Amino acid sequence: MVSKGKNGKRTRVLFLIEALGEGGAEKILHTLVSNINRSKFEVTVVTIAKAGIYANSIPEIVDHFKYIVNYNNHFVHDLFNKLVYKLIYQFLPSRWVYRLFIPKNHDIECAFCEGIATRIISASSNKDSRKLAWVHTDLVYNHWTRIAYKNDDEENACYSKFDTVACVSRTALDSLKTLYPTLHNLKIVYNPIDESLIRKMASAHSVDRKAGRINMITIGRLVQQKGYDRLIPILGELKKQGLQFFLRILGTGTQEQLLKELILKYGLTQYIELTGFKENPYPYLAASDLFVCSSRSEGYSTAVTEALILGLPVVTTECSGMKELLGDNNEWGLVVPNDDHSLQRALQAVISNPNTLQDLKNKAMARSHDFSLKKLMTAIENTLLG
Numbered sequence: 001m002v003s004k005g006k007n008g009k010r011t012r013v014l015f016l017i018e019a020l021g022e023g024g025a026e027k028i029l030h031t032l033v034s035n036i037n038r039s040k041f042e043v044t045v046v047t048i049a050k051a052g053i054y055a056n057s058i059p060e061i062v063d064h065f066k067y068i069v070n071y072n073n074h075f076v077h078d079l080f081n082k083l084v085y086k087l088i089y090q091f092l093p094s095r096w097v098y099r100l101f102i103p104k105n106h107d108i109e110c111a112f113c114e115g116i117a118t119r120i121i122s123a124s125s126n127k128d129s130r131k132l133a134w135v136h137t138d139l140v141y142n143h144w145t146r147i148a149y150k151n152d153d154e155e156n157a158c159y160s161k162f163d164t165v166a167c168v169s170r171t172a173l174d175s176l177k178t179l180y181p182t183l184h185n186l187k188i189v190y191n192p193i194d195e196s197l198i199r200k201m202a203s204a205h206s207v208d209r210k211a212g213r214i215n216m217i218t219i220g221r222l223v224q225q226k227g228y229d230r231l232i233p234i235l236g237e238l239k240k241q242g243l244q245f246f247l248r249i250l251g252t253g254t255q256e257q258l259l260k261e262l263i264l265k266y267g268l269t270q271y272i273e274l275t276g277f278k279e280n281p282y283p284y285l286a287a288s289d290l291f292v293c294s295s296r297s298e299g300y301s302t303a304v305t306e307a308l309i310l311g312l313p314v315v316t317t318e319c320s321g322m323k324e325l326l327g328d329n330n331e332w333g334l335v336v337p338n339d340d341h342s343l344q345r346a347l348q349a350v351i352s353n354p355n356t357l358q359d360l361k362n363k364a365m366a367r368s369h370d371f372s373l374k375k376l377m378t379a380i381e382n383t384l385l386g
Contacts, residue, residue, distance in 0.1 A: 010042040013108040013384060016117045017045070021052030022251070022277055023221060024302045025113045025136045028168075028191045030054050033062050035192060035377050041384070044103055048088060048116065049081075053279070068101045089116060089148065094123035108132065108384050111162075114139065115148040122158035130386055133162045134189075136299035138320040140175040142225060156180040166383060168300035169321035189383050191300055192376040195309045202282035202310055209287055210246035214351045217288040217312075219281055219303040220295070222253030222274075227294035227317065229255060229262065234294075234344045236266030243351045247292070248275045248284060285310050289357065290350060294343060295319050308332065311368045313360030315346050325367075332367035334360060 015033070020026050033043050043062040047055075050067035059065035068088070069081035088097050097120050102109075104126060111121040111133040118133045139145065149155040159165055159180060166189035167173035173186050209215050220226040228249060235247060249259070249272065256274065263272050278284060285291070291307035293316035300321035307314055308325065314333035316322050326333035334350070336342040350356050 010038075010040060011108060011385065012042045012044070012106045013110065014044045014046060014103060014106040015110045015112045016102065016121055017047055017112045018116055019047055019049045019051045020054035020058055024191075024299065025134070026052060026054055027302055028136075029112050030058055031192045031194055032377075032380060033058060035194065035373060037377075037381060040381070044106065046102060049085065053277070064103070066101075066103060094119050095125065098123045099125060110134065110384070115145040118145075118162075119148050119155075119158050122161045130384075131162045131164075132384065133159060133165045135165060135167045135172050135176055138171055138175045138297045138299065140178055141319070142297040143179070152179070156182070159183055160185070163386060164383060169324055171320035171324075172299050175320070187383065189380060190376055191302060191305070192373055192380060193302070193305050193309065193371050194373050195371045196373070198282055198306055198309050201280050202286040204280055205283050207283045207287035213244040213246045214290060214357070215288045216245055216247040216290045216292050217250065217284055217307075218247065218292045218294065219250040219285075219306075220293075221251050222249070222255040222259060224255065225296055226251075226253075227296050228259055230340050231292065231294040231343070232259060232262040232266060232268065232272065234340060234347065235271060236268060237344060238348055238351065239266070239268060239271060241348070243348065245271060245351050247272045248288070249273070250275045250278050250281050250284060252277045282306070282310065285312055288312060290315065290360070292347065293317060293322075296338065298322070301325065304333075305371065308364050308367045309371055311361065311365040313350075313357060313364045315343075315350055315360070317343055330363075332363045 015029060017029060033045060036043060044064040045058055045062050047067045048069065050070040069084050106129055109121050109124055109126065109129045109131050111117040114135050121131060124131060145155060160183060162185055165186050167176060167186055168191050170188055173188055176186060177183060222228060259274060263269055285307055291312045291314045293301060293304055295317055298319040298321055304314055304316060304325055314326060316335055317338040318335050319338060322335045326335050334346055336346045
């Protein structure tokens with residue numbers, strides 16, 4: 001239990017994350033440090049790379065910010081930084097990385113995302129600090145963190161060194177427990193969502209709708225995990241059936257070219273728009289009739305939570321966190337088995353039946369009032385302090 005900081009004043013907490021891109025964990029960190037009780041906590045954020053959409057905003061709202069590498073499009077400088085990055089990831093022992101690059105003397109040290117950050121904080125030489133690790137995904141399905149470790153035994157050993165491993169959903173916790181049954185320091189800690197800010201930002205400007213169609217939206221990185229490469233062929237089949245819809249996909253990523261090719265292949269240029277990343281996605285959510293999540297895996301979907309806050313109906317594949325958000329029995333949305341056929345049948349039913357869509361709308365509106373930032377932040381602060 002951390003009662004107060006070693007400086008006799010605020011408790012000094014450090015968050016380490018790889019970078020500050022448009023992923024869910026990065027967005028959650030931004031919300032967390034924006035709303036943490038600054039009279040109680042002195043906040044430091046450290047990134048391995050100073051990169052991503054939050055690389056400018058987070059330094060402005062924390063007490064201290066530090067990065068290890070920074071790319072600036074200068075060939076020699078960037079080559080050197082790539083070498084440092086490779087050394088950190090593949091060659092330098094974690095204890096060296098910690099000693100060389102991580103600020104010392106914090107009361108609490110947090111690895112805010114699984115992978116390299118967790119490995120580094122697990123090697124902390126600060127014996128007096130309370131140590132936390134966050135897990136934002138289903139590691140059984142999406143064990144991407146193996147790139148940061150020599151083997152699974154090393155990852156297990158790293159997690160065992162933390163006082164608490166905060167899992168963002170029940171499924172994320174169960175998955176980590178399945179991988180490493182000997183871990184006994186796991187706890188569910190739900191992500192903070194600023195519901196009042198989301199509602200305010202949703203009215204910042206208007207967004208055009210496609211008349212005479214069901215206007216759908218999905219938000220996420222354009223990567224294999226999000227399943228847009230299977231959603232597009234599904235919508236191609238629904239187009240053949242004569243269903244009228246329009247889908248906006250908000251985000252950027254490595255599959256952008258592939259998705260453009262699939263849209264052309266299935267004749268969906270008038271049905272699907274790759275809208276790109278939007279710093280304020282909420283007017284787009286507010287202008288939509290239905291949120292679609294086609295993910296192969298998740299941790300605890302920020303985008304689905306934001307859709308519910310705005311009363312937007314949700315159809316999603318079953319992955320980590322969805323039943324916690326939408327109910328074990330679809331009380332607040334529609335969760336379908338994680339396969340193409342089930343997702344296609346669900347979308348067909350919702351798009352073709354106004355009564356089904358209205359029923360989902362009513363469920364989402366009922367759920368929209370259940371997200372309290374104050375309550376979620378209190379739980380996080382209590383977890384930090386132990």
